[in-house]
Amino acid sequence: MSQVRVLVGTKKGAFILSADGKRQTWEVSGPFFGGWEIYHMKASPADPNRVYAAQSSGWFGQLIQRSNDGGKTWDPVDNKFVYDGTPGSHQWYDGTPHPWEFKRVWHLEPSLTDPDTVYAGVEDAAIFRTTDGGKSWHELPGLRGHGSGPHWQPGAGGMCLHTIILDPSDPQRIFIAISAAGAFRTDDGGATWRPINQGLVSSFMPNPNAEVGHCVHHVAMHRARPGVLFMQKHWDVMRSDNAGDSWREVSGNLPTDFGFVIDVHAHEPETIFVVPIKSDSEHYPPEGKLRVFRSRTGGGEWEPLDKGLPQRDCYVNVLRDAMAVDSLDSCGIYFGTTGGQVYASADGGDSWNAIVRDLPAVLSVEVQTIA
Amino acid sequence: MIRVVLPAHLRTLAKVNGEVTVEVEGRATIASVLDAMETQYPMLRGTIRDHVTRARRPFVRFFACEEDWSHEMMDTPLPDLVANGTEPLLLVGAIAGG
Numbered sequence: 001m002s003q004v005r006v007l008v009g010t011k012k013g014a015f016i017l018s019a020d021g022k023r024q025t026w027e028v029s030g031p032f033f034g035g036w037e038i039y040h041m042k043a044s045p046a047d048p049n050r051v052y053a054a055q056s057s058g059w060f061g062q063l064i065q066r067s068n069d070g071g072k073t074w075d076p077v078d079n080k081f082v083y084d085g086t087p088g089s090h091q092w093y094d095g096t097p098h099p100w101e102f103k104r105v106w107h108l109e110p111s112l113t114d115p116d117t118v119y120a121g122v123e124d125a126a127i128f129r130t131t132d133g134g135k136s137w138h139e140l141p142g143l144r145g146h147g148s149g150p151h152w153q154p155g156a157g158g159m160c161l162h163t164i165i166l167d168p169s170d171p172q173r174i175f176i177a178i179s180a181a182g183a184f185r186t187d188d189g190g191a192t193w194r195p196i197n198q199g200l201v202s203s204f205m206p207n208p209n210a211e212v213g214h215c216v217h218h219v220a221m222h223r224a225r226p227g228v229l230f231m232q233k234h235w236d237v238m239r240s241d242n243a244g245d246s247w248r249e250v251s252g253n254l255p256t257d258f259g260f261v262i263d264v265h266a267h268e269p270e271t272i273f274v275v276p277i278k279s280d281s282e283h284y285p286p287e288g289k290l291r292v293f294r295s296r297t298g299g300g301e302w303e304p305l306d307k308g309l310p311q312r313d314c315y316v317n318v319l320r321d322a323m324a325v326d327s328l329d330s331c332g333i334y335f336g337t338t339g340g341q342v343y344a345s346a347d348g349g350d351s352w353n354a355i356v357r358d359l360p361a362v363l364s365v366e367v368q369t370i371a
Numbered sequence: 372m373i374r375v376v377l378p379a380h381l382r383t384l385a386k387v388n389g390e391v392t393v394e395v396e397g398r399a400t401i402a403s404v405l406d407a408m409e410t411q412y413p414m415l416r417g418t419i420r421d422h423v424t425r426a427r428r429p430f431v432r433f434f435a436c437e438e439d440w441s442h443e444m445m446d447t448p449l450p451d452l453v454a455n456g457t458e459p460l461l462l463v464g465a466i467a468g469g
């Protein structure tokens with residue numbers, strides 16, 4: 001029978017939630033790396049027992065942990081992230097030049113085919129890669145070397161590269177997103193990159209339509225349609241039908257189009273999910289009601305999903321990497337909150353249950369569907 | 372033999388309990404002790420001092436014989452009582468954060 005493993009990164013450690021394909025009874029293991037921030041944890045699609053975790057702390061810096069047995073045991077691998085060449089500078093919050101400084105790894109994206117190859121998105125924004133299972137990390141400098149680099153500026157959470165999407169149909173194509181520079185794409189395996197932000201409008205910028213500077217919160221793609229991208233921007237939910245060459249807004253009837261997460265149903269490429277958050281100054285759901293919104297039309301028309309979710313006095317946030325889907329026949333959707341709950345739906349979002357309610361603040365959620 | 376006391380999180384990372392001991396050739400300094408520590412426990416690299424600049428991480432402090440050595444030069448000889456193993460070198464994580 002199929003098994004589902006939910007990998008949860010929190011402010012104070014990692015947890016692994018496991019269930020069989022019915023997804024009714026869950027086993028919780030952890031905390032792993034107790035007391036440390038786990039910004040992200042993700043397994044290799046090519047080897048479900050190979051899992052990588054980004055472990056960090058304000059005291060002791062960045063570590064990368066690797067498991068070869070599905071998260072039962074872990075060993076630290078190389079944690080040396082050094083920018084290629086002279087790092088140069090980007091803009092600070094006040095617009096003055098600020099040297100590039102490595103702070104932490106936000107996102108780990110294992111290769112679709114090789115368990116030893118992993119991409120890492122870091123703060124200050126850059127992309128690194130290992131091809132030896134984490135024994136060494138090397139920057140792909142073409143991204144920071146893009147001419148716009150000196151104009152990038154941090155978002156409130158830091159200047160982080162938080163999203164990495166590998167195109168299953170083209171191993172040379174990778175999408176990434178940076179707060180607050182925008183989205184970028186490479187078509188040559190990471191050697192060169194170009195901004196893909198046409199159609200994004202950010203009113204806080206001097207030029208709201210600028211090529212870079214947009215605060216992209218997250219991007220999602222369905223494996224079967226790698227040219228279609230969905231984006232939760234700081235404000236606005238966006239869609240691209242040409243691999244990011246241009247975007248159009250699909251916020252439609254959402255109660256607010258601010259938010260962090262966005263994801264796509266495993267079997268319905270036009271079904272997408274977001275969690276609207278009231279505003280950028282109030283990071284909690286509108287009206288104290290935690291609701292997932294689902295569009296079955298690829299955006300534009302949205303329906304609230306609230307069965308099983310708290311509908312009063314709820315003021316948690318759902319951070320950008322904290323939603324994921326499984327690939328069972330009835331698609332499961334999962335998200336974690338800053339209040340420590342991990343909610344799951346085994347019926348495509350129609351109803352929800354809390355797998356756990358009292359974890360530390362959840363930073364990230366990933367799901368493995370194991371045959 | 373130099374005795375070193377690590378913060379709890381780094382003891383867990385290094386998979387050790389209590390004090391650790393390292394051997395240092397020549398005069399014991401903060402730098403030579405950390406070099407020996409990182410050779411013996413490579414998982415500690417980057418957690419006490421920066422990989423590139425070799426500077427002490429801001430929220431880690433060094434204490435020897437009840438004195439704060441955090442701002443001493445890394446190659447200043449440590450006190451004899453630390454160098455001969457009578458007293459440990461303490462690596463302390465700042466009491467801060469949430």
